Amino acid sequence: MSDRSQMADSSIQSNTFKNNMPVLSKAITHLMGRLGLFLIIVVFSVILSFLSPAFLGWTNLTNVLLQSTILGTLAIGETFVLIAGGLDLSIGGVLAVSSAVGLGLMDTNHVPTIVGILVSLLIGLIFGAINGLSVTKLRISALIVTLATMGAAQGLVLIYTNGATISPVPDIYNYLGVGRILGIPVIVIIVLVFSILASLILNKTVFGRKIYATGGNEIASSLSGIRTHRVIFSSYLLSGLMASIAGILLTSRLESVGPTAGDGMELTVIAAVVIGGTSLFGGQGNISGTILGVILLSLVSNAIDLLGVPAAWIQLVQGSVIFLAALLDVYRRKISQNMT
Amino acid sequence: MKRKLIISAAVITLASLVGCGQNTTTTNTPTNTNQSQVNTSTNSKPTIAVLLFTRKFQFMVALDDGIRKEASKLGINVTVLDGQGSSQVQMNQIEDALTKKVSAIIIDPNDSVQLLPGIKAANNAHVPVVTVDGVMAKGADVYSGVLFDNVAGGKALAQYIGSQVKKGSVLELSGRPGHEHDQLRHQGFQDGIAGTGLNLITEPTNFDTATAQRITATQVTAHPDIAAIGAETDGLNPGVITALKQLNKFHTVGQPGHITIAGLDGTPDALNDIRQGLIDATVQQDPVKMGELSVDQAFAAIQGKPASSPLIQLPPTLVTKSNVDDPSLWGNQVK
Numbered sequence: 001m002s003d004r005s006q007m008a009d010s011s012i013q014s015n016t017f018k019n020n021m022p023v024l025s026k027a028i029t030h031l032m033g034r035l036g037l038f039l040i041i042v043v044f045s046v047i048l049s050f051l052s053p054a055f056l057g058w059t060n061l062t063n064v065l066l067q068s069t070i071l072g073t074l075a076i077g078e079t080f081v082l083i084a085g086g087l088d089l090s091i092g093g094v095l096a097v098s099s100a101v102g103l104g105l106m107d108t109n110h111v112p113t114i115v116g117i118l119v120s121l122l123i124g125l126i127f128g129a130i131n132g133l134s135v136t137k138l139r140i141s142a143l144i145v146t147l148a149t150m151g152a153a154q155g156l157v158l159i160y161t162n163g164a165t166i167s168p169v170p171d172i173y174n175y176l177g178v179g180r181i182l183g184i185p186v187i188v189i190i191v192l193v194f195s196i197l198a199s200l201i202l203n204k205t206v207f208g209r210k211i212y213a214t215g216g217n218e219i220a221s222s223l224s225g226i227r228t229h230r231v232i233f234s235s236y237l238l239s240g241l242m243a244s245i246a247g248i249l250l251t252s253r254l255e256s257v258g259p260t261a262g263d264g265m266e267l268t269v270i271a272a273v274v275i276g277g278t279s280l281f282g283g284q285g286n287i288s289g290t291i292l293g294v295i296l297l298s299l300v301s302n303a304i305d306l307l308g309v310p311a312a313w314i315q316l317v318q319g320s321v322i323f324l325a326a327l328l329d330v331y332r333r334k335i336s337q338n339m340t
Numbered sequence: 341m342k343r344k345l346i347i348s349a350a351v352i353t354l355a356s357l358v359g360c361g362q363n364t365t366t367t368n369t370p371t372n373t374n375q376s377q378v379n380t381s382t383n384s385k386p387t388i389a390v391l392l393f394t395r396k397f398q399f400m401v402a403l404d405d406g407i408r409k410e411a412s413k414l415g416i417n418v419t420v421l422d423g424q425g426s427s428q429v430q431m432n433q434i435e436d437a438l439t440k441k442v443s444a445i446i447i448d449p450n451d452s453v454q455l456l457p458g459i460k461a462a463n464n465a466h467v468p469v470v471t472v473d474g475v476m477a478k479g480a481d482v483y484s485g486v487l488f489d490n491v492a493g494g495k496a497l498a499q500y501i502g503s504q505v506k507k508g509s510v511l512e513l514s515g516r517p518g519h520e521h522d523q524l525r526h527q528g529f530q531d532g533i534a535g536t537g538l539n540l541i542t543e544p545t546n547f548d549t550a551t552a553q554r555i556t557a558t559q560v561t562a563h564p565d566i567a568a569i570g571a572e573t574d575g576l577n578p579g580v581i582t583a584l585k586q587l588n589k590f591h592t593v594g595q596p597g598h599i600t601i602a603g604l605d606g607t608p609d610a611l612n613d614i615r616q617g618l619i620d621a622t623v624q625q626d627p628v629k630m631g632e633l634s635v636d637q638a639f640a641a642i643q644g645k646p647a648s649s650p651l652i653q654l655p656p657t658l659v660t661k662s663n664v665d666d667p668s669l670w671g672n673q674v675k
Contacts, residue, residue, distance in 0.1 A: 060562070164608070177582065177586075254550060261521050305559065305562075312518075
């Protein structure tokens with residue numbers, strides 16, 4: 001809360017001498033804001049490389065990137081929803097149900113691969129539409145709606161899989177799972193492309209501007225002619241779509257889909273997005289921050305694995321590191337604001 | 341317009357709730373509430389409430405199957421409920437079962453201590469309780485418990501690995517810290533590895549395939565001498581296989597450079613993996629048999645017979661390529 005009021009203060013301040021501020025220094029401040037999280041990652045990596053000799057190896061670094069892909073895909077969708085002022089808890093469940101039904105259709109009903117993939121994406125879109133309509137038209141709180149659809153999605157997975165793991169996967173999934181281009185895993189390239197596209201949509205399109213405006217102040221945006229319901233609906237649609245894509249990517253990586261797929265991922269994703277600088281109250285955030293947040297959390301898991309943290313301690317260490325990262329991030333943003 | 345939407349949403353929700361109710365309840369004979377259910381000399385069928393802590397594993401679904409089959413053979417009605425991995429949900433389910441005046445309760449407890457008050461309530465209502473796939477802590481009366489010998493299972497898994505691999509490290513993928521079965525399996529695994537000279541690396545996976553993949557990839561990168569991987573539940577095997585593929589270290593059984601992979605449970609998927617040479621072995625624990633025995637125990641309790649044994653432990657069976665097609669394996673019985 002206090003963070004938000006400071007934001008408001010600083011925006012008033014910066015407005016007062018906006019005319020004097022050179023474009024260049026604004027750009028530098030902006031860069032500092034971005035670099036901050038990057039610096040945390042660099043420092044963390046340096047410490048880690050001293051603690052574990054295996055860390056800086058190419059194989060381990062590609063492992064970390066690969067482990068970031070699923071979280072990253074989900075986080076891109078979640079970033080849109082959060083910036084537009086909403087919240088989507090259903091992503092883990094949607095990931096599971098869309099990929100299970102898609103692969104199930106291919107394996108047991110022998111539908112062509114492309115049909116299975118389209119059905120997966122369609123299920124993601126349907127869940128996104130239900131979330132979006134419930135929030136905008138029925139005026140149910142996003143937390144409750146997406147909690148309900150999360151439960152419904154997980155329930156559908158149990159009914160559909162009956163507790164079993166679905167496999168095998170078609171060739172295209174195998175290729176996505178292990179394929180490499182110039183030594184870089186295909187799946188990493190795909191998520192990189194998604195990130196760039198998402199970043200362009202947010203920063204360079206009218207739709208992107210509308211998302212920021214709606215999340216920043218829905219009433220003002222609505223009064224100034226933005227069809228805010230449509231914008232919010234679209235953000236949930238996008239999140240559902242990204243969840244189903246994440247499902248396809250996870251299925252490719254595991255060459256199967258099981259009933260525990262996506263369990264508990266939503267909270268890790270939201271943590272990554274918020275650490276990346278997106279506000280839980282809407283109106284602020286960016287994709288590059290989100291991706292850095294995802295990489296930081298993947299590094300934390302990697303560190304825990306490499307350093308052999310005792311099993312009972314893992315969750316405590318994970319929680320503390322997330323808290324610390326969030327704290328450092330608030331501090332860094334304060335500094336970069338004072339500098340303006 | 342808005343009101344219509346709300347009403348229709350409410351109707352759909354109600355309808356689905358009613359639908360769910362019908363699915364979970366398999367009994368259709370109304371129980372006679374005036375009569376003590378322990379007495380079955382009347383012609384009304386006894387009803388047993390089966391409270392499973394989750395149905396999220398194929399193992400639990402097979403346990404459910406075993407229970408239903410044996411119950412229909414003995415002419416007993418069963419109501420199977422899913423505890424969703426929560427002691428609180430199971431607590432409510434025990435209370436509901438007592439309100440419905442069931443003849444006996446079979447419970448796969450989420451926790452051996454937290455559910456004691458529920459078991460005590462059943463004791464007070466004179467409804468016999470049989471535990472399956474787990475035990476209760478001291479403090480309440482349980483007629484008998486039917487479970488897998490988890491220590492022996494973990495030990496069999498480790499001993500198989502010890503028979504295949506002579507040097508290097510072994511990666512043990514355990515479940516969740518604090519999970520009872522998992523601790524017992526881990527204990528057995530440690531016992532089995534002790535004295536082999538192999539270096540043991542243990543990592544928890546939360547029983548999650550994706551986590552197993554992450555840990556396998558990281559550990560095999562950090563410890564290139566890992567020669568065998570033991571997963572304490574078969575659901576983790578796909579994570580192990582794909583992680584090794586990611587590192588270009590996956591070779592089928594018998595090929596040079598093959599890393600030994602063995603699981604635990606004996607799921608249909610694991611048996612298929614053994615047939616295809618993707619993994620070496622699995623240690624079976626038989627949920628179908630376990631389910632049947634638990635119903636037999638509950639039936640004996642309803643008839644007022646004394647328990648033959650307070651604890652019935654099922655031994656593990658090692659499954660390798662040589663006996664993978666044995667029709668008595670539960671993985672070959674369920675689809």
